[in-house]
Amino acid sequence: MDDRPIGVFDSGVGGLTVIKELRSLLPGEDFIYFGDTARVPYGNKSLPVIRRFSLEISRFLEEMRVKMIVVACNTASALALDFIRRQTELPVIGVIDPGVRAAIKDVHARKIGVIGTVATIRSDAYQARLKRLRADCEILAKACPLFVPLVEENLLDSPITRMVMEMYLTDFLRADLDALILACTHYPLLKPLFPELLGGKVRLIDSAQETAREVADLLIARRIQAPIDRCGTEEFYVSDSPEAFSDIGGLFLGRKLEKVFLEHVWKRSLNSSGTGELNV
């Protein structure tokens, strides 16, 4: 038993889709969420910058005495997960491995699509893991940078979003995909639109659900679950504008956000040992 909170972070508001799934699986756990709203988005930024920001946030979560860290951001998972693991003794779970495992759970799945930010797709993280676990699979990967601003404009059911989707997914139309990995926490909000374009056969992999399952498994395996018969709490920290985060956060979480606080993670000094790798 371990009643310390679980730390979860994202570049902004998208990671709340992971909080939503975690909460429904783990009603007794406390969560501390950090959204880097002053520096969002990460999707067009470089490896050293994403590592630096991710490390600052991990240090903050360690100070908040979390028992594990969930990197709920695809871009940070793709570019900084192993780096963070080397900087902390806490267990660290990202969203990529759960998504990949879910995509190849069906033993017949051979054609797999991956869509995400420019940084996630360019990192090759999903593609390399898929190839490692299923050498003969065929992968179609595509960066879709307009999906995040479209979701943040709440254009979830708009002809504009449908046209953008058609533009990005032209190559996917005749590919006869078995599964499509939604490799960005904003994309699950667009879920209803994909079958319209790609047909109902393609299985949509939502990393949020899969990640929550892995977190639950890890808590049991390490025997660090919260005591049962307990009602979990949530605290949200953001680097800019708690009010704006509360407003748009409701869209992702499906309910009102309480307890949102301002936290400037960049005040933390990163001069301690082991950060030479940052190379920035």
Place this chain on the structure above:
Amino acid sequence: MDDRPIGVFDSGVGGLTVIKELRSLLPGEDFIYFGDTARVPYGNKSLPVIRRFSLEISRFLEEMRVKMIVVACNTASALALDFIRRQTELPVIGVIDPGVRAAIKDVHARKIGVIGTVATIRSDAYQARLKRLRADCEILAKACPLFVPLVEENLLDSPITRMVMEMYLTDFLRADLDALILACTHYPLLKPLFPELLGGKVRLIDSAQETAREVADLLIARRIQAPIDRCGTEEFYVSDSPEAFSDIGGLFLGRKLEKVFLEHVWKRSLNSSGTGELNV
């Protein structure tokens, strides 16, 4: 005469439209440009965060011994211009006053539109200045957050961009505007699309051109022009990914960028006096 460089900054790449106009008016001046590509965009961020970032950049430009600072970012001009002026003895020019003056240059202009980022429009900076200079004008203001990502995806002549424009500018269609202020440095790249929707009568105000003219006037008024018969140089500093900046920068500047360097402005300490106003 003063052969020190002129400092110009923006949240990212958009301010290069100002550099382009400055270069064509002032062939003998040296320019030092800073683009905050690690923290771009500013348009959805809050007052204290935009002030903090702008101050860090101004300190960097002062260290580079510039003779004046041009805030080529509409969001930073709207939220941080007076603040920066109180922190430095250098002349500081923003993009808002030049744009407003150009919009009301025509003495008959009564109906004026303003489009920009969420932060710029919400700040009321353009609206308040327009009202001060022409009390009886009617103002239509609208935040258009998708325009920046559309330009950065290079969708300058796409039906998608036309649909987004129609969505944002519905209220402008029957307004019979005299002038439309493009209050974001990305928007001039969409110039050809506005007359299609709004008709050819509306005068489009591109702050980049107007700002360059004000800079030229100030250099003469203060007698700090560069010596004549001199060929000006340019240096570009960015907080992330010089390569990516060079690539997309060419689109804005209309020519290849040389000399692009990495500079992490946030390493600068802001603990010196007078920054209590930051309130963050």
